Amino acid sequence: MALPEKLSQIVEMFAGAPKQYRLEALLDLSRRLAPLPPELASHPERMERVPECQTAFFVATQLQDGRVTFHFDAPPESPTTRGFAAVLAEGLNGSTVEEVLAVPDDFYVKMGLAELITSLRLRGMGAILARAKRQLIEAANRVASAPG
Numbered sequence: 090m091a092l093p094e095k096l097s098q099i100v101e102m103f104a105g106a107p108k109q110y111r112l113e114a115l116l117d118l119s120r121r122l123a124p125l126p127p128e129l130a131s132h133p134e135r136m137e138r139v140p141e142c143q144t145a146f147f148v149a150t151q152l153q154d155g156r157v158t159f160h161f162d163a164p165p166e167s168p169t170t171r172g173f174a175a176v177l178a179e180g181l182n183g184s185t186v187e188e189v190l191a192v193p194d195d196f197y198v199k200m201g202l203a204e205l206i207t208s209l210r211l212r213g214m215g216a217i218l219a220r221a222k223r224q225l226i227e228a229a230n231r232v233a234s235a236p237g
Contacts, residue, residue: 092196093188096180103200112205115172122161122175129160136162137224141216143209144170148217150224152232157189158182159221169206173197173214177221186229194218 092100103111129135129149136147144167151158159182161174176197181189194215203211 093184099180118175119168119171139220142213152228
């Protein structure tokens, strides 16, 4: 299955950019990562840590009316990780469960990031998506089993 349109546009933008601009684009995205909503900012225990990341990184998944919203928290001093979180948030928020689950775990390879970021960081990026997908499946199962 193809990537959701917004994510596909981001991947194509990175893939088509000269190498020297890819890192700057990732850093730019990192600055645009949305702050946590108050219900998560005041209750960090509602977020799940992604232990595979070198940086303290947290994710929370919401499912409402069949649409997905991911919330990510990473320190500002980790711009590549924040940038990847922004790629996921901008590319996947508003997608359906099926669209998100169909995204290959290594979609970022097509972005040309392997030339810029260590393999350890890239594995962390894959772990972020895998953890978010698992949360999404759990949320979808809760909705499906809810009375009503």
